[in-house]
Amino acid sequence: MERNEILKQVNAIFVDILDNEGLVLNDTTTANDVEDWDSLTHIHLVVAIEKHFGIRFTSQEIQSWNNIGELVDCIASK
Amino acid sequence: MNQDQKNAMNYVVEQISLKNQLHSKKIIKNLSKFDEAYFNRANDFMKRYATLLQNENKTMDYAIDCYLQMIADVNYESVQFLQTGEYTSKSFDEVNQRVYNNPQVMEYYMHGLLLSQFLWTHHYDILLYFNKIINKNAPHIQNYLEVGGGHGLYISEAIGIIGDSANYDLVDISKSSLDIAKKMINNDKVNYMLTDVFEYFPEHKYDFITMGEVLEHVEDPVSLLKKLHTLLGENGKLYITTPTNAPAIDHIYLFKNADDIRQVIYQAGFNIEDEFCIYSEDMPAEKAEKYKVSMMYAGVLTKK
Numbered sequence: 001m002e003r004n005e006i007l008k009q010v011n012a013i014f015v016d017i018l019d020n021e022g023l024v025l026n027d028t029t030t031a032n033d034v035e036d037w038d039s040l041t042h043i044h045l046v047v048a049i050e051k052h053f054g055i056r057f058t059s060q061e062i063q064s065w066n067n068i069g070e071l072v073d074c075i076a077s078k
Numbered sequence: 079m080n081q082d083q084k085n086a087m088n089y090v091v092e093q094i095s096l097k098n099q100l101h102s103k104k105i106i107k108n109l110s111k112f113d114e115a116y117f118n119r120a121n122d123f124m125k126r127y128a129t130l131l132q133n134e135n136k137t138m139d140y141a142i143d144c145y146l147q148m149i150a151d152v153n154y155e156s157v158q159f160l161q162t163g164e165y166t167s168k169s170f171d172e173v174n175q176r177v178y179n180n181p182q183v184m185e186y187y188m189h190g191l192l193l194s195q196f197l198w199t200h201h202y203d204i205l206l207y208f209n210k211i212i213n214k215n216a217p218h219i220q221n222y223l224e225v226g227g228g229h230g231l232y233i234s235e236a237i238g239i240i241g242d243s244a245n246y247d248l249v250d251i252s253k254s255s256l257d258i259a260k261k262m263i264n265n266d267k268v269n270y271m272l273t274d275v276f277e278y279f280p281e282h283k284y285d286f287i288t289m290g291e292v293l294e295h296v297e298d299p300v301s302l303l304k305k306l307h308t309l310l311g312e313n314g315k316l317y318i319t320t321p322t323n324a325p326a327i328d329h330i331y332l333f334k335n336a337d338d339i340r341q342v343i344y345q346a347g348f349n350i351e352d353e354f355c356i357y358s359e360d361m362p363a364e365k366a367e368k369y370k371v372s373m374m375y376a377g378v379l380t381k382k
Contacts, residue, residue, distance in 0.1 A: 031100045031205075039149075040102040040359055040369055043156045050157070059154035063098070 006053075006072050014050045017041060027069030049075065086124040087117060091141045093314055101149055107206070108199040119205075120196035123231070141189045141295055145197070147189025155325035160370065165329050170297055177328045184254050186329070188228075192258065195229050200356045200374055204319055207376050208288075209235055215315055217238045221282055223309065225245045225275050227288040228255050231261035232375045242267055247284075249275050276305055284310035293320040293342070294329045295359050303346030303368045307381065316379040317347065321358070324372040339375050348379040 011025045018036045031037045037045070046062055049071075051053075054078040065071040091109065095102035100208040132139055158166050167173045177183050195201050212235065213220075219240050224233045227248045236248060245266045250256040256272050271278065287306055299320075306316055322333045334341045336355055343350060354376045357366040366373070 031103060038107075039101045039153070040104065040371065042100050043153055043160065044369060046153075046157050047160045050161070057157075059150050062153050062157065063150045066099075068318070 001070060001076070003076055006075050007068070009052065010049065010068065010072060010075070013045060015045050017048055019026060025068045027067065028074070029068040033074065053078070086121045087127070087196070088198070089138065090121075090124070090142060091137065091175050093139065094146070094197075097142070098146055098149065099336050101146070104359070111360065112202070113251075116199075116202055119202070123196055125375070126262055126264070130258070133261070136189075144186035144189035145193040146190075147186045148194070150188075151326065151327050154360065155327060155329075159325035160324070163324055165332050167328065169199065170330065172296075173295070173328045178252060183327070184324055188254055188258055192229050192262075195231060198358060199360070200358045203356050204354070204374055204376050205231060205235065208232060208317065209239070209319055210213050211357075211378055212236050212239045215286060218313070219244055221286075221287045221311075223248050223280075223284040223285045223287045225257070225287065225306070226251070226288075226292040226295075227259045227263075230259040232290055233259075234263050234265070235267060236264075236286075237265060237267060237290070241309065243301075245269070247271060249273055251275070251280050253345060260348070275302070275309075278309070280309065280353075281319065284309055285314050286317070287314065288317045290319045291321065293318065293326050293339075294331050297330055299331050299342045300340070300345045303348065307347050310381060311328065312381060314381070315351070318343075318379065319374060320374045322373045322375065323370050325360075333375075334371065337374050339377070343377065343379060347382050349382050350377050351380050352378040 006028070007025065010037055011023070014025060014034070015021060015023050018034065018041060020036065023034065047059060049057070050057060051076055057074070057076065065074065091105055094105060095361065127141070128138060131137060135156060155166060169175065177187060216239050221243050223238055224239065224247070224295050226323070227233055227250055231236050233246060233248055248256070248259060248268055249271045250259065253272055255272055260270055274297065287310055289306065310316055320339060322335055324336070340350065356371045356374050357363070359366060359372065
């Protein structure tokens with residue numbers, strides 16, 4: 001899957017889990033840019049992303065992303 | 079509150095912010111609702127903990143790394159829990175091998191848990207509830223027992239309220255946990271006993287027993303409560319806390335809601351005199367249910 005397509009699908013998951021219709025993510029978006037993206041919602045985002053893409057993240061990976069770009073790269077590497 | 083005290087908590091929060099932005103958002107949000115009384119208690123605890131670390135030639139930075147490793151474990155366990163609806167560990171033997179008999183894991187886990195006491199702010203609300211219960215029952219407490227006293231906060235609180243005239247016993251199955259409790263409590267008044275509570279047969283009954291966050295660590299919580307039933311005097315009180323939906327590397331028994339906990343209490347032959355429940359995240363109940371947020375249950379139990 002192309003990187004842009006992954007970003008688009010991740011964006012849709014964020015919109016759904018965070019219940020934020022107007023949310024637009026890009027590679028440099030961090031948790032500081034998205035009010036409701038915190039440790040609790042992060043877990044639900046991870047679960048939804050794993051289910052959607054049919055992948056599993058490791059314990060280290062779940063902690064490691066500093067921005068959306070790194071998350072997308074991680075998904076692309078699976 | 080003086081500047082040093084402010085700095086103790088601030089330093090921990092700042093370091094967590096640098097190392098784990100997502101987690102720090104929750105901590106900063108939760109801490110923002112607290113007043114000076116909270117920070118006074120938190121900083122007193124942090125000072126005792128800093129002394130413990132110093133005596134072991136360790137730093138607060140080391141403790142913060144341990145805490146974040148524990149958070150990584152909790153996050154991973156949470157993902158598994160949301161996918162399967164179950165805790166990953168099913169038996170005590172499994173947890174014993176994975177955690178309790180694994181010195182490397184126990185080391186960061188114990189320090190992580192200690193630091194969590196005042197970073198997970200629902201713990202403070204539970205501590206205030208405990209304070210209220212002990213104040214109410216203090217005149218009737220001569221023999222006090224705590225089972226699994228890890229951080230030593232509860233028994234220290236009890237001693238502060240009941241005073242030196244009572245007898246204080248602390249039973250713990252884990253040597254590392256008991257060692258930390260001894261250092262944190264730092265009071266000769268307490269009799270520390272390294273034993274499985276099932277193997278504990280004291281000559282006297284207790285007026286008050288405290289068991290904080292132990293039920294979720296055993297395969298059969300009814301048996302454990304039944305054992306405490308035998309240790310409690312006829313008019314004694316048992317204070318317990320245990321969480322619902324709280325995935326962790328050493329949690330075995332899953333309580334899905336407060337009713338699951340009440341069922342276990344009744345099955346073990348207790349009545350509930352009083353109870354207090356609080357979610358681990360500061361949010362409306364509806365949202366907490368949606369996100370399966372863990373709820374801490376505290377109950378004061380009497381014999382049927």
